[in-house]
Amino acid sequence: MKKLLYLILVLFTISISAQIEKMEPPFWYEGMNYNQVQILFYGKNIAQNQVSVSDNVVITNVVKTENPNYVFVTINTKDVSSRILHFTFRNGRKSFVKDFEIKKRRPNSALRKSFDSSDVIYLLMPDRFANGNPDNDSVKKLQEKGNRSLPGGRHGGDIQGIIDHLDYVQELGATAIWSTPLCEDNDKGYSYHTYGQSDVYQIDVRYGTNEDYKRLAAEMHKRDMKLILDYVTNHWGAEHWMFKDMPTYDWFHQFPGYAQSNYRMTTQFDSNASQRDAKYCMDGWFVPSMPDLNQSNPLVLNYLIQNAIWWIEYADLDGFRVDTYSYNDKEGIAKWTKAITDEYPYFNIVGEVWMHDQAQMSYWQKDSPIAKIQSYNSYLPSVMDFTLHDAFGNVFNENNAGWNDGMIKFYDNFTNDFLYANPNNLLIFLENHDTGRFNQNYQKDFKKYQLGMTVLATMRGIPQLYYGTEIAMAGDKGKGDADIRQDFPGGWESDSNNAFTNSGRTAEQKHFFDFTKKVLNWRKTSKAIHNGKLMHYIPENNVYVYFRYTDDETVMVILNNNLENQTLSLSRFEERLKDFTSADEVISGSKISLEKELSISGKTAMILELK
Structure with a gap:
């Protein structure tokens, strides 16, 4: 009984x-x-x-x-x-x-070192990188199934695929990985990018498990590499379980229901903006399938803060990239960012601020002299340097420099560094998963790639390389996002070309890879590049010269954007050359004498370690 x-x-x-x-x-x-x-x-x-x-x-x-x-x-x-x-x-x-x-918490967890300007970040889309476990390509509980024949479908790349190729990323010279989001996205289609998340405490099982993600971080830390999580504060997906049964009506922004963002981020700081325009930027939905989160609701804000901190602690993460940062409620996102950096004082967070004016981008960086005018502080350590990305767009096709054409575009970009609180903590990039492909734009012209990669590897800031660029991958943004997010060759067993291995690369892939590997691995050794000051000279005849230097080390970079050879009078650079008499040229490996003149071939970059 x-x-x-x-x-x-x-x-x-x-x-x-x-x-x-x-x-x-x-x-x-x-x-x-x-x-x-x-x-x-x-x-x-x-x-x-x-x-x-x-x-x-x-x-x-x-x-x-x-x-x-x-x-x-x-x-x-x-x-x-x-x-x-x-x-x-x-x-x-x-x-x-x-x-x-x-x-229990890891010892010294709060003092973890994050990514900085000594790192090179490798951005990859896990679904398109490598398929390490074909058994999880389709799962019963999630709507979209694997279909590699569909350009915008799920192709099966996963966390195991990343782990399997960490040696490749390390050999290339990258020291950190930023993966686009990995949490569950249960959209019926187009879910591979994972920005419309349906559960932010669970890794999408088509990528693996939460334990797999922890294992990725652990495997990277064994190699002294850093893992950056792509965090989305602005929106979730319409399949999120909390959108289907809302805790409160105002958990999401309601108009009621859906209203499109006007995408005008300037309304966030425009002193002349109407309240309606500012509201439709912050509160409008990015797209109809992505309900806009209301960070001004304390329950929502606490939820997002705790979720972010939980992932850092659980997976032992090294940094965040935050999607659509400047579309958030600006007061709410500042509280979110401060709460995380209060918990982890050395934790770096880079925000996507897709704007085309340095003052406007500066507004969103921590301690901005621009935002100070309005008594605002985002507490965001880093922003993405989209104006430099703009300069990369067509500059190497401009063979005949004008007042506003050619290498002056780079020079003018860096003249505005005074607007930033910390220009060395900007993320710099040729391209990313939302932009046109660099190698598409320049038709895989190796000389132009050398010029671009040299700027990326030697200029102030934190360089970010998009997966496949180093093997000449291209893609036409005009054909849709899927074309700029193609599968990495060799990530699937059926691939005939395996660019992950030296023997499997084509001659073109090897040419691009070997150059990138040389420059990025050299970069690891240069304190002047990591933390040195920048001095640059007004471009003449489409030749741009700049120096990165510390008290103990000086690097001179010369970029000839002409088709023809150019001869430089070195007396012009006496301020920085001083008593240096020779240099080691990093790209060619040759010794250079620093006497009266220096010649450089057309469409050529030189990196000189001064002696």
Whole structure:
């Protein structure tokens, strides 16, 4: 009889416990500065229960919303050591218990070193990089199935594919990987880019598991490499479970329902902007399938902060890239960024601020002298240098320099560095997953690639290389995003060309790869490039000369954008050349005498280590 009663009690408890379908975050860590932890409990009519917790832990707040399927419980974990906490949910005489674990934290976790200007970041799209586990290409629980024959479909690349080719990335000379998002995206189609996430605590199972992601970070750390997570604060996907059953009406921006963003980010700081225009930038949806998150709602903001910190701690991450940063509620995103950098003082975060004016981009960088005028601080350490990307667009086709054409475009870009709080913490790039391909634009012209890669490898800032550029991959943006996001050759067993290996590369791929490898691996050794000052000279005859230097090291870079040879009078650069009499030329490996003149061939770059 007792056994029967016990069985009935167990079955009853299980049925009641099943009332909780989600608990987020799923656990937390001891010793965190962010110790007022807001735990979301989700389940049918869960808000009808009263909540308590064990071990004298203090519940500082309980929020029940208009949706009875949610309750938000905040606990103070300041002095709570690693243990299992027991939350009791009681409704009259019925009750059940849900466990919540406080885990041990890694030693010195808060002081982790992030990516900086000594790094080279390799940007890849996991679905298009390498398929390490074909068994997860299609899964029952997610709508879109693998279909490599469909340009905009899922092709099967995954986390295991990245792990399998870390040696390749390391050999190339990159020291960090930025992968486009990996959390679950359950859109019916076009889900491979994963920016419309449907669960931000779970890796998309077509990429692997949460444990696989942790393993990727661990494998990279063995190689002294860094892992950067692509975080999306502005929106989720329409398949997100919280969009299907909203905690509050204002969890997402409502108009009611959908309204398109006007994409005019200038309204965020324009003192003459109408409130309506500013609202439609910040609150409008990026696209109809991406509901816009409301960071001015404290529940939403706390959720996003905790999720970001949880991923850093759980996966042992080294940095963030934040998508569509300047479309967010500007006060909310500043609080989000500050909360993360307060927890991790040396953690670097680079925001996508796709603008075409240095003052406007500067506005979004931490301690900006521009934003200071409006008493605003985003606390964002780094922004993406889109004006430099603009200069890369056509400059190497401009053989005959004019007042505004040719190498003057680079010079003019860097003359505005005074606008930035920290120009050396800008992300610089030839291209990324949203832009036209550099090698498409320049028709795989190797000399023009050398010029572009030399600027990328030697200029101030943090260089980012888009996957496949180093093997001459191209793609026409005019044909759609899929064309600029093609599969890396050799990432699939059926590929006839395996560019991951020296023996598998074509002659063209080898030509591009070997040059990139030489320059990027040399870059690892140069303190002047990592942290040195920049001095540049007004381009003459379409030749741009600049120096990167410290007290102990000087590097001279010469870029001849003419078709013809040019001879430079070195007396013009006496201010920086001083007593240097010779140089090692990095690209050719030759010795250069620094006497009165120096000749350089047409469409050629030189990197000189001065002696």
